[in-house]
Amino acid sequence: MRTRVRGAGLLLVAPTAALALALAVACGVLAVTGANPIATLREALTYGLQPATLVAIVNKAIPYYLAGIAAAIGFHLRLFNIGIDGQYRLAAFAAAVIGAAVALPAPLHLALIAVVAVIVGSGWAAIAGFLFVRRGVNVVISTIMLNAVATGIIAYLLSPLRLAQQAAGSNNVTTATIPESGWIPGISTSAGDLNGLLIPALVVGIGYWLVLNRTTLGFEVRALGLNGRAAAVAGMRGPRLALLTMAASGAIAGLVGLPQLLGASHRFGLDFPAGLGFTGLSVAILGRNHPAGIAIGAFLWAFLERSAQVLDLAGISREVVTILQAVIVLSVVVAFELVRRLRERQERRYVAAAIEGAPA
């Protein structure tokens, strides 16, 4: 009983220690660059906690969250899906082209766009899954390559000669704008509109948790991730699960571009945000693959990104924020590893004590 209480305490110690360490490093970096750490952090906090900023932070966190879930799905099988970036960009591009080409009643239109995004995202990820299962190609390598291929495909098709257009006087190239029936309405608050994708994103998080913890499939995935050989002996089909996991990861990755596409820009262009997939990997690590943890990680990340804007103005290089983010991820990993070892030792001691105490 006492061990269990101490275990729960340890679980809280890890993230707290990680955050404290990150803050200490941040203060150190700020001091070295000649800024006043306390004043700077206060300024960032004051700005970050304004209602309008908070709304913007939540909006920014939504794609991070979806990308984090997509990454976490792969992590359970130790599949490092670096291709989330290519998957969501290709999915958003395809969804934008098809969404702009049709006119449907609002719910159908939105559903069609989302389905296209999911299919393209999962299909693109499944290529890497298939190569892994059939040919043993490392997923890290294949997904990196597929990112480059996705970039090439988009660059080829996103041209006034093919599926895009260039407005007179503009240097941007965009797909046609999706008609209003394909826009997702915002959730209005007194401090501004929350992106309408917030609720679907939360549903995705809950669905992820349910599938993983309340279904046979989820059990098999977890078992396979923890001990592949034992799972295989128990009759679980590893390759099939790996392919499925990659496809599922890609399907969620396909949604990452939708908050921007459906809720803000309504078109895909050269200015479409890129690099969200890599943030997703960090956010999933921060959140320990747990949907609530990933939500916290996504929010923290978005908070840092958004607060960086005032730092820029205060003459503090925004790279300080990048350093801070890296330190947080590293310290979370280290802190949890330390806690894991501590627990292991405790368990060993407990078992040893139990054996010694028991009659031979």
Added chain:
Amino acid sequence: MFLRTPRRHMILVWVVGALVAAACGGPAAPAPSFLGTVAPPARVQQVAVAYDLSGRGDGGFNDIAYNGAKQAADELGVEITEVTAKLDDTDDDRAERLRLLAAAGFDPIIGVGFTYAVPMQIVAAEFPNVHFGIVDDATVVAPNVQGINFSEHEGSFLVGAAAGLTSETGIVGFIGAVKIPLLQKFEAGYVAGASAANPSIEVQVTYLSQPPDYSGFGDPPHGREAALGMYDNGVDVIFAAAGGSGSGVHEAAALSGNWSIGVDADEYLIAPEAVRSHILTSMLKNANVGTYQIVMSVAAGTFVAGNLTFGLANGGVGYAQSGGFVSDVKAQLDAFAAQISAGTIVVPEAP
């Protein structure tokens, strides 16, 4: 129409007036749509420049844009600040960047790059008394926004002609940083110029990266490899419209004993001694002219909303003569320049 401020800052009025008049005079330059609607004069206290991805220190366009604003700020004795974008920025992030600058009292605020178009349209309406400028975009329509555009295709035409007239193999090359319309404008002008000078010329074209990968702007080794490949193919002049990667192209030119052409700045003046003798000329894009005039015009109360185009006719673009390597063909280049300014040659803007 600029005579609303007849007495003060006559020189500035004249400068801006001349620029606008010249812009209107050139056939390729559409008249600014908001000409005459001058926003309330403001005292410039702080100047802000917001960059797109490649940001400052690119040794090219962003630095030149900064230099113009900096020069103006120095002359006025005011503060200047700069902020940079990130790859995963949304329009909302960029809008917030502009909003924070406006709320902090910066005026004018200059956005460098077309990605600021949509955000600026929003924020300019929120701060009607703040002056905004956007470089490389002509789509923002507001009474307090000035679009600053360059006829890069015209300058590129001239260096293309220089390449066509200089090439002995009859094959010239173009290396662009990233395959985006802005740089394809350089390509279109270059190809047209080379063909005008030598109808049988062959032009090889390549880009170092594709969006959203903007590494092509700052990857000299990549530029060097691409250039060496072209020189191996018989190309003997390469136009490097590749930002910081251009230094790799110049290096390759020196290594293989061929010519290269610089971009934005007069690269002969900034290149290392060893490669200078291989830089035939440079396509000058005087972004500093645009950013300088916008700051000064706000200070003078002569700010004009609408789109200004800086082309050959008003010194916004041109070709460099440092080193004297184009002195043999200068007469022909100047003849082309005169024809472009007069409208007898219309340079294409897209390949």
